[in-house]
Amino acid sequence: MFDVWLLAQQRKGDIEDATYGLIAEARRVLAESETKGSVTAVVMGPASDTALSDLGTYGVNKVLHIFSEFMERYQGGLFAGIFYNLVKRDRPTCILMAQTAETDDLGPRLAALAETSFVRRAMDFKMDADGNARAVRPVANGHLFEEVSFDWKKAPPVVSFMPSVLFDTKPDMEEKAEVVSESPDLAPEYMKTAIVDITEAPPENLDIEEADIIVAGGRGVGKGDAFDIIHELARAIDGTVAGTRPVIDWGTLPYKRQIGQTGKYVAPRLIINCGISGANEYTAGMEKSQQVIAIDLNPRARIFRFADLGVQGDVREILPLLIARIKELKTE
Ligand SMILES: Cc1cc2nc3c(=O)[nH]c(=O)nc-3n(C[C@H](O)[C@H](O)[C@H](O)COP(=O)(O)OP(=O)(O)OC[C@H]3O[C@@H](n4cnc5c(N)ncnc54)[C@H](O)[C@@H]3O)c2cc1C
Incomplete structure (x- = not known):
């Protein structure tokens, strides 16, 4: 037995x-x-x-x-x-x-x-x-x-x-x-050692493999300050920030936040992909996610094949509207 x-x-x-x-x-x-x-x-x-x-x-x-x-x-x-x-x-x-x-x-x-x-x-x-x-x-x-x-x-x-x-x-x-x-x-x-206190990291900075909600940004979001909008959305929904390889190569996010074949495999409850085309090497790392949202300019972007909800449009227009609406709903 x-x-x-x-x-x-x-x-x-x-x-x-x-x-x-x-x-x-x-x-x-x-x-x-x-x-x-x-x-x-x-x-x-x-x-x-x-x-x-x-x-x-x-x-x-x-x-x-x-x-x-x-x-x-x-x-x-x-x-x-x-x-x-x-x-x-x-x-x-x-x-x-x-x-x-x-x-x-x-x-x-x-x-x-x-x-x-x-x-x-x-x-x-x-x-x-x-x-x-x-x-x-x-x-x-x-x-x-x-x-x-x-x-x-x-x-x-x-x-x-x-x-x-x-x-x-x-x-x-x-x-x-x-x-x-x-x-x-x-x-x-x-016990030879005892844990006496635990400080919880803000969800935005959690390890992406442990995150429940991920907001991922790709080349379409842009470098440096342009990427702040991804952090802002993550904060609004208690999500964790991640990115594609180009974003890591730019130095906008550290390597530990890269999703994909040469990054980390993630399986959150929800992932919002912003300005990400959905190359194999990226989707291999996120295809086990439970709910997938994708926002991209190109209606033929491969990422939409993985999306439960796809939004075709410019992240610079859509994300500020989305964040404003989430904040409104929170105050209601
Ligand atoms: C061996 C190998 C391993 C690799 N490993 C990884 C890996 O682990 N992880 C990984 O991510 N990549 C990996 N890559 C790279 C991978 O092939 C892709 O090049 C990469 O995933 C593309 O990233 P991206 O989607 O951010 O960029 P792009 O493919 O350039 O896509 C950008 C998207 O943004 C959209 N866009 C542009 N402007 C806007 C806008 N204003 N609003 C909305 N959408 C917009 C475009 O329509 C496009 O779909 C690997 C490649 C190789 C060869």
Whole structure:
């Protein structure tokens, strides 16, 4: 029997959206293994009973909820120690996570404690009943894909998935999950370091891979000051700024804000593309976005093929009107 574990991350008690795509991946891994088994979600920190049992409607069989008053906020050493004790006790087949800043910290800690392998930013992961496991991950800025194989029977592998491969899924089951709530078996004394404060970055400056809303500008927006309008729109809708390669080459935005094959792969809830033609190398990095808006002068621009809403026109005319209207709506 397989027991596929996933980490359901929470933020201030709400289950993170990426969890639902991760559950779909866990179900796929189980189905493709052609082995009977179950999906278990591990939730560390605060979460409501309803949010936990509702994970069943997405296909989770069991939820392990670990919470105490000192788990309000993520603490690397402590969370890894607690998680490791669960793994030692329950022996899952594998542990899946969504790649985030938190799992970039937790994954290696857990893998080191469990003396197992950690694959970061996987695009695909498979296991079979004989102990074979394979993960595929991009390397060399997405120009190459590497296949990694390991034996899961030795120790449960820890795999974090790229956010862009975790699709938004809908609940498709009636059942609620069985929720087992436990107090952690480790105390804060276990911590060698403690996070005492977190300052949230303004949404405009978030890492584009973690952004929920992205406003992306291309060559059509223009250099230097002309690009300020993109920052202004991002501020108006709590979005994060990104750009195409020409914008990065100009020095208008830093490289970490480039979307595309040689930049970052993003999958926000909404992306607004302004003055972007939609070259393959760009769209490869944003095609997993959920809602796509494109504004471009050229009605034949390739970006419109990807758009749920396309606006043909000059960004210098459209964006000021759009920002003014958003501000009006906000004050109403
Ligand atoms: C190996 C390789 C890797 C690459 N990797 C990347 C990558 O990771 N990311 C990336 O972005 N590119 C990448 N590129 C470059 C890519 O091929 C395109 O050249 C680039 O994406 C084009 O950027 P753009 O859409 O901003 O510019 P353009 O293609 O020049 O498009 C500008 C658009 O703005 C519109 N426009 C002009 N003025 C206005 C206006 N006033 N209002 C509204 N619309 C206007 C035009 O109609 C046009 O559609 C790569 C290329 C190669 C060869």
